[in-house]
Amino acid sequence: xxxxxxxxxxxxxxxxxxxxxxxxxxxxxxxxxxxxxxFTSMANSALIHSGYDPEPGTLKALLNVRGNAMYxxxxxxxxxxxxxxxxxxxxxxxxxxxxxxxxQERGRRxxxxxxxxxAEEIRQKxxxxxxxxxxxxxxxxxxxxxxxxxxxxxxxxxxxxxxxLSLNEKVTAIKPIDGGYQVTTSKDVHHGKIIINATGVNADxxxxxxxxxxFSIKPRKGSYFVFDHFDNNFLKHIIFxxxxxxxxxxxxxxxxxxxxxxxxxxxxxxxxxxxxxDRDTMExxxxxxxxxxxxxxxxxxIRTFSGLRATPNTGDFIIEPxxxxxxxxxxxxxxxxxxxxxxxxxxxVVNQYVSKLIExxxxxxxxxxxxxxxxxxxMSEKAINDLIKKDKRFGHLVCRCEMVSxxxxxxxxxxxxxxxSIKAVxxxxxxxxxxxxxxxxxxxxxxxxxDHYGVNEQDVxxxxxxxxxxxxxxxxxxxxx
Amino acid sequence: MNKVDILIIGGGSAGLAAAxxxxxxxxxxxxxxxxxxxxxxxLNQCIxxxxxxxxxxxxxxxxxxxxxxxxxxxRRHIRYELDTMVMAMTPDKEVTYSNAQxxxxxxxxxxxxxxxxxxxxxxxxxxxxxxxxxxxxxAGLAQRYLNIDGYLVGKSVFILGSxxxxxxxxxxxxxxxxxxxxxxxxxPYSNGLNRNIVQCLVxxxxxxxxxxxxxxxxxxxxxxxxxxxQVDEKFAPIPGTEREFEVxxxxxxxxxxxxxxxxxxxxxxxDKTKGAIVDQNLQTNIPGVFSCGNVLHVHDLVxxxxxxxxxxxxxxAKFVTNPIKTLENQxxxxxxxxxSYVVPQRVDPNRIYGPIEFKFRVNKPRNNVFFVISxxxxxxxxxxxxxxxxxxxxxxxxxxxxxxxxxxxxxxxxKERQ
Numbered sequence: 001x002x003x004x005x006x007x008x009x010x011x012x013x014x015x016x017x018x019x020x021x022x023x024x025x026x027x028x029x030x031x032x033x034x035x036x037x038x039f040t041s042m043a044n045s046a047l048i049h050s051g052y053d054p055e056p057g058t059l060k061a062l063l064n065v066r067g068n069a070m071y072x073x074x075x076x077x078x079x080x081x082x083x084x085x086x087x088x089x090x091x092x093x094x095x096x097x098x099x100x101x102x103x104q105e106r107g108r109r110x111x112x113x114x115x116x117x118x119a120e121e122i123r124q125k126x127x128x129x130x131x132x133x134x135x136x137x138x139x140x141x142x143x144x145x146x147x148x149x150x151x152x153x154x155x156x157x158x159x160x161x162x163x164x165l166s167l168n169e170k171v172t173a174i175k176p177i178d179g180g181y182q183v184t185t186s187k188d189v190h191h192g193k194i195i196i197n198a199t200g201v202n203a204d205x206x207x208x209x210x211x212x213x214x215f216s217i218k219p220r221k222g223s224y225f226v227f228d229h230f231d232n233n234f235l236k237h238i239i240f241x242x243x244x245x246x247x248x249x250x251x252x253x254x255x256x257x258x259x260x261x262x263x264x265x266x267x268x269x270x271x272x273x274x275x276x277x278d279r280d281t282m283e284x285x286x287x288x289x290x291x292x293x294x295x296x297x298x299x300x301x302i303r304t305f306s307g308l309r310a311t312p313n314t315g316d317f318i319i320e321p322x323x324x325x326x327x328x329x330x331x332x333x334x335x336x337x338x339x340x341x342x343x344x345x346x347x348x349v350v351n352q353y354v355s356k357l358i359e360x361x362x363x364x365x366x367x368x369x370x371x372x373x374x375x376x377x378x379m380s381e382k383a384i385n386d387l388i389k390k391d392k393r394f395g396h397l398v399c400r401c402e403m404v405s406x407x408x409x410x411x412x413x414x415x416x417x418x419x420x421s422i423k424a425v426x427x428x429x430x431x432x433x434x435x436x437x438x439x440x441x442x443x444x445x446x447x448x449x450x451d452h453y454g455v456n457e458q459d460v461x462x463x464x465x466x467x468x469x470x471x472x473x474x475x476x477x478x479x480x481x
Numbered sequence: 482m483n484k485v486d487i488l489i490i491g492g493g494s495a496g497l498a499a500a501x502x503x504x505x506x507x508x509x510x511x512x513x514x515x516x517x518x519x520x521x522x523x524l525n526q527c528i529x530x531x532x533x534x535x536x537x538x539x540x541x542x543x544x545x546x547x548x549x550x551x552x553x554x555x556r557r558h559i560r561y562e563l564d565t566m567v568m569a570m571t572p573d574k575e576v577t578y579s580n581a582q583x584x585x586x587x588x589x590x591x592x593x594x595x596x597x598x599x600x601x602x603x604x605x606x607x608x609x610x611x612x613x614x615x616x617x618x619x620a621g622l623a624q625r626y627l628n629i630d631g632y633l634v635g636k637s638v639f640i641l642g643s644x645x646x647x648x649x650x651x652x653x654x655x656x657x658x659x660x661x662x663x664x665x666x667x668x669p670y671s672n673g674l675n676r677n678i679v680q681c682l683v684x685x686x687x688x689x690x691x692x693x694x695x696x697x698x699x700x701x702x703x704x705x706x707x708x709x710x711q712v713d714e715k716f717a718p719i720p721g722t723e724r725e726f727e728v729x730x731x732x733x734x735x736x737x738x739x740x741x742x743x744x745x746x747x748x749x750x751x752d753k754t755k756g757a758i759v760d761q762n763l764q765t766n767i768p769g770v771f772s773c774g775n776v777l778h779v780h781d782l783v784x785x786x787x788x789x790x791x792x793x794x795x796x797x798a799k800f801v802t803n804p805i806k807t808l809e810n811q812x813x814x815x816x817x818x819x820x821s822y823v824v825p826q827r828v829d830p831n832r833i834y835g836p837i838e839f840k841f842r843v844n845k846p847r848n849n850v851f852f853v854i855s856x857x858x859x860x861x862x863x864x865x866x867x868x869x870x871x872x873x874x875x876x877x878x879x880x881x882x883x884x885x886x887x888x889x890x891x892x893x894x895x896k897e898r899q
Contacts, residue, residue, distance in 0.1 A: 226605070230745075273701050276612045279718075303605035305613065385584040392581035397566035400516060401742070405579075435742070436600040439622050443630060458632065462615035464702045469615060470632035471729070474657055 001180055002028045003358060005192030007171055007206060009033075010041040011147070012334050013198040014154040015346030021161035023360040028190060029155070029163060030183070032170035034464045035424040036417060037151025040200045041339070042427060043275065043307025045224075045251055045261065046147040047238055049337040050087060050139035052107025052114050053248065059317040061110045064337040067344035068141055074343050077368045078153040080146055081256040087142035087238035090122065090292065092132040096242050100137045103243075107139070114139045128235055128293050142238050146256040147339060148427035156417040157370045161363065165417065168465055171199070174209040174328075181210070181328065194327045194357055196349065201272045201310045203318075203332035210328050215318050217333060219308040220247075222264020223277045223285060226303040227296075228435045232258045239292055248336065250288035252296065257402075257430065262289040262296065264307065275306045302435050309335040317341070319348060329353050374411060376403065398448075399441040401434020406448060413452045420453075421461040422446060422469065442469070486510035486801045487794075488576055488590035490567050490743065493522020494783045495774025496596035497550035498790030499797070503594075504557045506798035512588070513554070513561035514578050520554065520561060521547030522598055523621070524783065526628045529649055531676070535784035546783060570743050572767055591804070592769045592797040595744060595757075596790060599775040601646075602736040604698075609641075609733075611697040616704030620646040620734040624653070633657050635730025639707055640664040641695045643671040643678070645781070645872075647734020652681035661685070662726050665693040665709045667716055670846050672736075672872045674781060695731065696723065707731055737779045744772065753822045754778040760811055760827040761837045762796040763789065768805045771797050778824050778840070781874050785840075792838075799834065812890055819844060819895040821871070830887035837879040841893060846870045849898045852877055856889040865898070 004020060006013045009031035017029050033039060048071055054060035075082035091100060100116055107114045115138045122129060122136045159165055169185035176182075180193040199206045204217040232254070241249035246266045255261045263285050282304060289296055312318055312333025322328045331349060334341070354360070374394065376384055387407070388395040394407030412419055412428040419425045422432065425445050432438030432445065446469060450457045458470045487503050489496045492515030500513050519525055524532070527543025534540060537549065554561065565580040574590045601619040609617070616635060623634045624646060636659050640647045643666040651661045664682060669692045671678050682689050690709060696718045697708040711722035739756040749765050750758045756777040757765040763773050773793035774786040811827040823841040839854060847869045854862040854877055864877045877893075885891070 225608070275701075276610070276698075277608065278610050279608075279696075282608050282610075301606060301608065302603075304608045381585050381587075388579075388581070388584035395579050395581040395584050396564055397516070397568070397579055400566055400740075403566075403568055435606075435738075436740075437603040437605050439601050439603060439619050442622060443625055457630065467615040467702050469618075469634065470626060470630075471635050472633050474627065474631050474633060 001191040001193060002026045003192070004028070004194045004196060004354070005030065005181070005183055005190055006196045006198060007183070008198035008200060009036040009151075009155060009165060009167070010039060010198065010200055011037060011151050011154070011339060011342045012331055012345055014151050014158065015342045016196055016198060016331065016349050017158040017163045018154050018161070019346035019350045020354065021158045021163050022362060022366045024363055025358070025360075027163045028192065029158070029165045030169045030171065030185060030190070031165075031167050032186070034168055034421055034461065035419065035427065036155045036165070036167075037148060037427070040308055040310060041151050042148055043305055044147060044336075044339060045253065045264065046145055046255055047251070047253065047339065048082070048143040048145055049340045050107070050112050050114070050142040051110050051337065051340065052103055052112045052137070052139055053243065054110065054337065056106060056109040059319060060337060060341070063317065063341035063344040063348060065110050065112060067341040070343040071143060071145070075145070077370075078150070078157055079370055079373050080149045080153055082143055082145045083256065084141060084143040085237055085254065086138060086140040087240060088122065088126065089137040089139070089240040089242060090129060090133045091135050091242045092130065094134060097135050099242050100135055103137055112139065112141065126235060126237060126239070128295055129239065130292055130294055144238065144254060144256050145339070152417055152428055153370050156415055157368070159416040160370065161366055167420070171206055171209070174206070176210065176325070194329065194354060196329045196331060198331045200334070201308050203310060203330060207322055207328075207330050207332065210325055211322055214323065215332065216313050217310050218313065219269055219272055220311045220335070221267045221269045221274065221306050221308055223281050223304060223306040224261055224263030225282070225285065225298070225301045226305070227260040227262070228300045228302045229258050230297065230300055235260065235293065241288070241292060250285055250292075252289050252293050257433070259302075260296070262286070268311075269308070272308070275308070277304045277306050302437060311335045317345070319345065319352070321353060327357055371415070374408060398444045399429075399431035399434065401436050402430040404429045404431040404441070409445060409448050410452070421463050421467075422449070423463040425449065482575070483586070483588045484591070485512045485588050486591045487512070487594065487797050488588060488592070489513045489594045489596055490576070491515065491522065491596035491598055491774075491776070492520040492561055492563075493596065493598050493774070494524055494547070494550065494786045495598070495776070495790035495793070496522075496594065497547070497554055498787040499594045499596055499773060499794035500559045501550065501553045501557065502791040502794030503798045504559055506795050508798045508801055511559050513559065514565045514567055515561060515563050516566045518564050520551045520563070526621075526625045528628045529653070532783050535782065536787050543783075550787070567743060570747065572747055574769060592771065592800050594793050594797050595741075595770065595772040595776050596774050596793070597740045597743065597776045599737040599739050599779050601733070602738055603733060607735060609695065609698060612700050614698065614700035614702055614704045616700065616729055617698060617731045617733065620644070620650045620732045623730075623732055624650055627653060627657065633659055635659060635728070637728045638662065638730045638732060639726050639728045640732045640734055642666060642733060642735035643673045643689060644734035644736060645673045645677050647732055648673045648677040648681040650732055650734070651687050652685060655685050655687070661687050662728060663688045663690055665690045665695060667692065667694040667712055670870065674872060694718065698731065704729055704731060737775065739776045739779065741776055744770070752826050754824065758826040759824065760808070760829040761825045762829065762832060762834070763793045763825070764796065764808065766808060768808055769800050778822065781872065785874065796834075810887060812887065814839070814891045814893065816841060817892060817894040819847070820893055823893050828885060828891055830885050833881065833885070835881045837883070839877045839879070839893060841875050842871050843869045843875070843895060844871060847895065847897070851896045851898060853894045853896060854879060855892050855894070856886050859886070861885070861891070869895070
């Protein structure tokens with residue numbers, strides 16, 4: 001029996017796993033997807049909110065502010081791209097100055113420093129904003145992050161410190177047994193003394209497998225546009241409209257990779273797997289964004305996507321054991337600002353609950369750092385050439401839009417949380433994330449994956465199990481070279 | 482730092498032609514950088530016939546056409562590097578490239594010829610509505626998997642867009658045993674060459690749905706079906722016209738876009754084509770940097786790409802022997818209503834070395850029209866076309882003897898015959 005079984009390998013599961021990997025525990029993480037961070041954690045605004053927005057006194061407020069403060073250290077240790085570029089919450093209406101003041105006061109109570117700035121200062125900071133913008137709430141501590149790298153590197157670090165991960169396991173039943181729980185999945189049966197439920201949009205359903213819930217989750221879908229690289233200084237901050245009851249509104253922001261990102265809307269949906277986009281919603285998002293930034297070049301869009309927020313009916317994060325089940329801990333309803341809160345949630349779950357259930361003996365050899373990534377943009381020409389001399393594959397570029405080498409892909413494959421699909425390679429290396437969307441590099445990545453795993457090219461997956469890219473070999477085909 | 486007279490980025494049809502013509506103009510210090518493991522570029526995956534009717538006056542396949550030029554390059558011992566990617570370029574023409582053998586190398590080039598071709602518009606760039614499963618793939622990528630790697634990407638196929646690659650793939654996949662259920666084209670006319678409509682769709686009973694587009698992709702993980710709808714004049718789907726097709730593959734043949742990122746990063750101005758703005762010598766606004774082939778504007782036929790590459794090679798050679806410091810006093814070429822773009826966008830009246838070829842497209846099909854190249858009241862050239870369609874590039878050539886007023890823009894107009 002494992003000491004702890006964590007259900008869900010999104011950003012929350014990953015941070016809980018990493019936090020627990022500091023101690024001498026037997027930990028297993030399960031996820032139904034074919035990669036870590038493959039659902040809500042990969043389809044969001046990738047923002048580390050400053051924390052002025054949540055209602056003071058809520059878990060959201062507490063953990064957002066704590067989590068935000070942890071990110072410099074976390075990203076240093078986990079080698080994750082993160083930039084505190086600050087956010088501007090802007091209004092064109094004189095009467096909304098009072099709303100900004102309320103937000104500032106909320107921020108003050110949450111312990112977040114913000115400034116209300118005038119039209120002139122706004123113009124200086126962001127010349128591209130609409131000219132009728134009158135006031136902005138400036139929150140310097142807000143940041144942008146690589147959400148893919150964050151989850152992958154966090155889980156890699158947890159695995160390096162002894163955590164086990166099993167993918168493609170959908171939980172189908174959980175029952176209490178003597179001294180713990182039995183978790184049945186689509187593939188296997190596992191036993192754990194403590195279960196931590198971090199299953200995102202499905203957390204209420206998973207919790208209900210044990211006992212009736214006090215909460216429910218209703219997903220809220222949000223869609224986005226992703227822009228090609230064009231001018232890294234077009235916008236320098238995260239731009240929010242004044243929030244309303246449905247959320248923070250349509251954000252226009254740069255991203256970790258300098259691809260501007262626009263979205264999300266907010267629509268409650270019933271289908272918990274619905275990641276579709278539709279014409280009307282995209283048009284609404286486009287028009288909303290153009291009101292804030294009139295010159296956004298929509299002809300440079302390279303991708304649209306949707307993500308689901310795991311919105312609870314309680315209004316706040318739900319981080320507590322299930323009634324009468326102290327060893328079944330729900331970490332549920334982690335909608336925005338979930339990404340910002342994630343490192344703090346990890347610590348909170350351990351200190352508040354796990355530490356009271358099981359003895360936590362620190363590991364002497366715990367290493368908080370991952371093996372550094374090879375970032376050409378941070379390396380001198382000499383350092384790159386030394387690397388290529390050692391491993392020629394770093395000199396062979398595979399993805400021309402994002403300048404990714406074969407060596408980078410091999411490096412990702414050689415790590416402890418490796419990719420198993422084209423999409424998982426893309427999330428780790430950016431091969432396929434550029435303007436051609438994999439049009440040129442996909443066959444090369446596919447071959448590298450096939451060679452690495454010793455499978456036929458036809459068996460390489462795009463994403464989930466059975467999503468093959470190649471249907472069948474032609475007469476005498478499939479035998480090139 | 483190593484130096485080179487002529488650095489050609491891209492060893493496809495444009496780059497090879499440029500290299501041969503620069504050599505034949507007397508230059509010897511030429512280097513071609515090719516990202517793939519062969520010269521020839523996209524021609525290698527175009528195994529169908531139809532290439533070379535203009536260039537060689539015979540019908541060749543893509544690889545055969547490429548081979549002719551590769552042989553010319555080999556015969557001249559022009560240097561090339563394969564599996565080599567250009568990573569960066571400065572306005573001073575210092576070009577950094579990388580390959581497994583040499584690592585990162587920076588060369589200082591006297592001239593750079595950009596011949597990097599184009600890429601395919603994809604689902605992301607048109608915000609294709611619905612789910613995002615596997616099974617939605619650009620036609621050129623599917624062509625590569627089929628013709629280079631030897632794999633069919635699906636058995637039951639629908640095609641969005643009537644671009645030539647999509648049409649060619651409709652036939653190709655049918656011949657390999659896939660069932661192609663139809664082609665949807667959002668415009669009221671086809672975007673492919675007429676001969677491809679006939680030889681690839683009509684001959685195989687594959688329906689073409691004009692004024693239709695895909696309005697929904699269905700399939701959470703794998704593509705299950707698509708919905709197409711008819712569109713109105715503003716391209717908005719008309720409710721009630723939906724048709725459903727159960728398919729495992731949707732091929733996208735919705736246009737090609739110049740791979741102009743190296744010049745984009747330098748801030749070289751671009752046109753509607755998304756390629757650089759150039760003068761009649763194919764020179765960009767950076768003296769000594771030339772652009773040709775599909776990275777300049779997307780061509781219909783490879784023969785025209787080669788022709789353009791030859792001009793770039795010749796002009797680069799001229800630059801090497803007679804460098805220009807600044808480009809001044811160029812006049813603008815202005816396409817008027819009805820013409821979507823013209824290449825070149827500038828004429829340098831002080832450096833006219835031969836006939837000037839204007840290449841352009843109409844923005845909708847027209848019958849019985851005159852194309853007029855003029856300056857003020859002066860008509861420089863008139864050309865009559867019985868049929869003009871957006872998918873077929875129009876060429877109008879001004880003889881070298883044409884007198885061009887260095888102070889007036891050149892206007893390109895289209896007029897119905899009265």
